[in-house]
Amino acid sequence: MTRWGMVIDLDRCVGCNACTVACKIENGTPPDHYWARVYTEESGTYPEVKTTYVPVLCNHCEDAPCVTVCPTGASYQREDGIVLVDQDKCIGCRFCMMACPYANRFFLRKGVLEAGYHGERTAFEDAKWSAFTEGTVTKCTFCAHRVDDGLEPACVVTCPTEARIFGDLEDPESKPSTLIRERNGKQPLEELGTNPSVYYVQGR
């Protein structure tokens, strides 16, 4: 059985936000819903300073707290590990947002879709936003619609530095499995035991 996963190479990432934007366009996510995004972490004191760009997205945890707490079954996990929200079943209770340790879920407030980015809807927004229902929760889908077509997620395809590597974690020879093995991949907040499908590598 396939289990889709991603490795993020922090050495390669230059924090350009191409992933942030490609995700928003591919999925037509509403304003301020950043399924993919990049944090800039600064540490140290001038001039001994270190800056790290940390791209994040839903970790598609094997033991996903958001799925466990969902009272309606709207949040569910596919056999290939991808965690999704069925918007028809979502009642907007936001238990999942409280349960997610990674803040990777977004609530779609009333009126957001109507106003669009400009106060009036554009043809692009008309074409893309019909997938969403106000009053529900949205999240990264690992671009399941693309993956099912045999394509990599939008954030992976666009990444100028190839910092995002997507593939099957069950296949020991896949690119992510190899990177996790060879460069000691780490899961975010692995101590929580959610077993994320997203790994980070740093140092070569």
Added chain:
Amino acid sequence: MATRTEERSTTASDRWVPSACKMCLHGCGILVRIENGVVTKIEGDPSNPDNMGKLCPKGNVGMLRLYDPRRVKAPMVRTNPEKGPGVDPGWKEIGWDEAMDLVTEKLKPIRESDPRKLLVASGDFQRIFNWAWPAAFGSPHFFSTVGQYCGAAYHPINGITDTSFAVVNDYRYCNYWLQIGSGDGFSSHLHLSGSALRMADARMRGMRVVTVEPRMSPAAAKADEWVPIRPGTDRAFILGLMHSLVFEHGLYDREFLRDRTNAPYLVGPDGHYALDTDGKALVFDGTLGAVRAWDAPDPGEIVLEGRYDVGGLECATGFQLFLDILADHAPERMEEVCTVPATTMRRLAHELGEAACIGETIELDGKTYPFRPAAVNYYRGAIAHQGGGEDSMALKMVNTLLGNIDVPGGHLGVPLDIRGFFIEPDEHGMLKPQAHILHPPVPFKFPADSLQMMEWFPLGMDAGHIAVDAVLNPERYQLDYTPEVLLTYHSNPVWNMPAQEKVRQAIATFDYVISIDVVVNETTEWADLILPDHTYLESTVAFMCEPPAVRGLVLRQAVIEPLHDTRDATEILIEIAERCGFLDVWNGFLTFLLGLGEREELALAPDRTYTNDEIMDRFCRACYDDEHGLEWFREHGHMVREKTPAEAYLPYDGLRIPFYYEVIKVAGDRLREQFEETGYAWDTSNYVPLPSWHNGPIHGEQPDYPLYAITFKTAETNFAENMSIPMIERITAGAAQTRGVLLNPRTAAALGLADGDPIEVVSRFGRVEGDVALSEGIHPDVVAVSNALGGRNGGKGRKCTHFNTLLPAELEYTDNFSGALESVARVRIEKPTKEVAA
């Protein structure tokens, strides 16, 4: 798993069309998805080796410009005669015939009486042939920015050195990359998407990166070492580093300097080459023990250093003159200027010199080249200064010292376009310099015709800000006419010029302002008439712009029918030419500019009105052959391929390049003589053949303006057309480097400021408001302002911290050789006055 979008099926209602991006000037290959007539996605074209399927954040949002509600949807004429920032022009839509009648009514009399009364501001790099349209009209002006605070000092030095326009280190073979004031490979400048991948691959194979700049940019964050520096002092740093390379480590390529540059040519007391009676440059032959012509038959070994008597005059080699200057630039003295510790300069000099592998060679495609895998890369931050020519020269010369110019691993010239390098020998065995790649040099004239005084910059670029000064102070330049009409074409001078208030005052003096643009912006607000252009997704042009690693044309093509009543800018300009009676001249220009003249059947007939598609078809066929016309490109997208080693490395092998910039000294001396004949005072002090450190207007103690303000670009906004796209604005508003005015916490504490505090940044030339954003990644002398903070269109509550307002538009702050404007402002920080806070 497939990564290639093109493998997806195409149906009539869901298609992918190949094209080129125009969210910056460089034109990465893209595939555009059109679902039910709506552009829903743009991805990098994986078949294009330029960007290899990658696309930066700007390229991803291209359709948001297409569908932007602020598009100009039809020609619009102003109904409110009152003009000013925030004053509603009362736009009224009109038909194209009426609009073109209005244009003709204004421009035809000017064309017939004194065409200098038309000013044009153009910023459309992909349709760069249209930059010549004003010249066909008879107007010599450039009322915009093209380089005065990015590449003005960079392009002429590149062109003089090896006929390139831009330059970047060799991603493939470089092992030690010293980056100074540039975002190449990380966040900005040449072909970001492909360069970021090439850079990431190079870093992962172990290339060391050291980044020198005042702010911890992405280039510094990803570097093995960040070296903070005081703004505007990069030349001091590199002179100190060269001092250590030459005098302390002895790590420089004597063979390269001797055999491939003019470093051994003898220079007389006047700073010009010493010549023999046949007018040939001279060298000292160590074997013969005598001075001889550079190309004498049966030569012995040329000597690099020394002073020699030539006909009773003491002459020195160019290299000797360099050593004499360098001796005075020890790292300790330079440390006082640039704040980089002398020990750091020495260590970096040693690392760089060792990594250069001086003496080693590499064989590629059966040819042996020098192998110099260490190089210094630089751009705007290092050279956009009042002493920019010398900055650019010094940064070029450190590479020449290492023997790495245009060799594997080194510092590689990047041509402007599909033409590549311009390889022609001069009379001294050198590659003929090409200071002017954007347009031919303009002969000296006094008074000048052009408002940017191009006649007084024999080697520099159009310093558009001088046009602002000239419009406001015509007597200072002895103008004998008054400009009347401004035509802006994909240019936003109110936004992109320095001294915003002066630009507004200048624009207010014009009788009529016409704008060809896609959206309403800070400049169209002053227009009397707007002629709406198609967006890049609705229009067609074949081009290639500053490609670091590839060659060949890419086609940007209309992927959908125009959404609104817009027209292609090229066709608008053709119709104006026709209506104003100079179509024959313009067709002749286009034939020359697009290289159509080499095949008679492709040349444009003088009296025919061509469509843009017809012209592009001829251009494609002229570049390739009749099989590769516009239709071929529409289907296949591009002819882009990797450069071959023969194209990338020493394509001018056998010709020398400058180390001693005699051509600059000669041009400056000639200009001074020309001005002496007029009696007009014009400073030529920046025309020097070798760089040295001396304070400019922003250096030294300035108690009223203790800090240095710099601006910077990010991947989301560099070279961009998308800053006012709300999706991008919201992302930059939340990002650490672009959420406010960056200050070092210690500097802020000394001023009693905390994160988020409202402030005003005050220079001699302007005042802007902003909010403090603290960062340890900032030199304590510095105030850093992203260009993402400048927008006012569509902003979401953020203050407009328009950096350019802090800059001067004055001669005293302009490099009189290159036209570069000082782009660092000395500033102080004030707490807001009540009026501003309100």
